[in-house]
Amino acid sequence: MDERLHKLLAQHGIGSRRQVEDWIREGRVLVNGAPAEIGQRVRSTDRIVVDGRDVTKRLAGEQATRVILYHKPSGEMLRARVGDDRAGVEARLPSLRSGRWVPVNALGFGEEGLLVLTSDGTLAAAAARAGSSLGVEYRVRVLRPRGTDEWPKMPTEIDVEGEPVTFSSIERLDGAGTNFWFKVAADTPLPRGAIRALFDGVGLKVSRTLLLRWGTVALPRDLPRGRSRELSGPELDVVLGLAGRTRTRASGARKSGSRATARAKRSTGRRSGGR
Numbered sequence: 001m002d003e004r005l006h007k008l009l010a011q012h013g014i015g016s017r018r019q020v021e022d023w024i025r026e027g028r029v030l031v032n033g034a035p036a037e038i039g040q041r042v043r044s045t046d047r048i049v050v051d052g053r054d055v056t057k058r059l060a061g062e063q064a065t066r067v068i069l070y071h072k073p074s075g076e077m078l079r080a081r082v083g084d085d086r087a088g089v090e091a092r093l094p095s096l097r098s099g100r101w102v103p104v105n106a107l108g109f110g111e112e113g114l115l116v117l118t119s120d121g122t123l124a125a126a127a128a129r130a131g132s133s134l135g136v137e138y139r140v141r142v143l144r145p146r147g148t149d150e151w152p153k154m155p156t157e158i159d160v161e162g163e164p165v166t167f168s169s170i171e172r173l174d175g176a177g178t179n180f181w182f183k184v185a186a187d188t189p190l191p192r193g194a195i196r197a198l199f200d201g202v203g204l205k206v207s208r209t210l211l212l213r214w215g216t217v218a219l220p221r222d223l224p225r226g227r228s229r230e231l232s233g234p235e236l237d238v239v240l241g242l243a244g245r246t247r248t249r250a251s252g253a254r255k256s257g258s259r260a261t262a263r264a265k266r267s268t269g270r271r272s273g274g275r
Contacts, residue, residue: 005031010121012059013099014113015051018123023050049167067118068094068101070228071219074112074208078103089115092226093153104128104239105214111212113138113143114219116239117228119216126243126254134215135168138184141208142199144175152180152202165194179207187263188213 006020015023021038023029028034030049042048047056063075072089080088092103102124105117110147115143145151154170165188172203184195212219216238223229231239239248 001044002041005029005036005042006038007122008042008059009048009050009055010125011123012100013096013119013121013182014055014059015100016102016121017203019121024193033216034111044089046151046255063121064124065240065245066096067104067123067231067236068117069117069217069220069223069231070117071225072107072112073224073225074110077109078115084207089117093117093228095120096228105131105189107211107213111209111211112225113209114214114217116214116217118239123243126245127239130242131215132188133188135187135213135214136189136211137184138190138195139181139208139210139212140195140199140206141174141179141210142182142204144178144180145204152204154198154202159200160191160194160197160203164267165190165193165197167198 006017006024009015009020009029010017014020015025020029024036024038026249027035028051031040031042032047037050043059047054048059049055070089070093074137075086076092077084077086077088080086082091090101099119101119102121102126104118105114105126106274107113107115116127118127135269151172156168156170157164157166159165166188167184169183171186173183175181182199184198195209196206220229236247
């Protein structure tokens with residue numbers, strides 16, 4: 001082993017590269033008893049301590065790369081914050097023997113749908129960079145205009161905080177009563193608030209925003225809100241491929257996780273509206 005310290009810690013799920021770099025600057029990471037430095041390379045004989053915890057043995061082992069899909073509810077944060085009563089998604093995710101789940105794509109508070117997470121911080125960073133050029137597809141529920149049967153014409157380009165945002169398609173779907181659904185797609189991920197800005201601009205109020213597709217990764221139709229499913233086989237290959245990686249013997253769902261995956265596949269729940 002002869003790797004950069006921040007990369008090694010990220011690969012083993014201890015934190016993202018950016019987090020590890022911040023910890024190093026704060027003096028929270030020690031190598032052989034001395035504060036680590038940004039860009040420092042380490043060997044298998046080095047003793048590495050993070051926040052007083054010796055992680056040397058963990059770094060010496062081969063880390064299984066795990067990827068899950070999570071159906072995020074609208075009322076959850078990507079990460080819980082001190083002093084904030086709003087729940088974070090990690091409370092409902094499968095437990096990891098060590099490390100933490102790192103989001104690959106982003107969903108803000110108030111948004112729901114497909115969230116991709118991995119136990120490998122390096123994979124998350126590389127896949128997120130590749131994901132910046134991937135298409136996305138949403139289902140958006142809006143309130144029907146009052147006093148008229150006419151729907152406003154939807155623009156395919158709007159301005160969000162001074163930056164142009166382009167949509168590849170906007171299609172009105174079915175609906176009943178006061179609620180109607182739209183399919184909204186774009187060739188690249190949308191900045192936060194773009195969809196609401198699109199509908200606000202024509203006088204329509206959004207009541208629900210659901211991410212169904214990120215690149216070629218789709219939210220399973222039978223995955224209820226607040227539940228996750230671990231990827232394996234060709235499905236895992238798709239996410240690994242975003243980072244130019246392939247499966248190793250340690251990659252993919254663990255045996256114990258396979259049972260959970262099977263249970264998730266058998267589980268049924270109320271399907272999300274508009275899908």
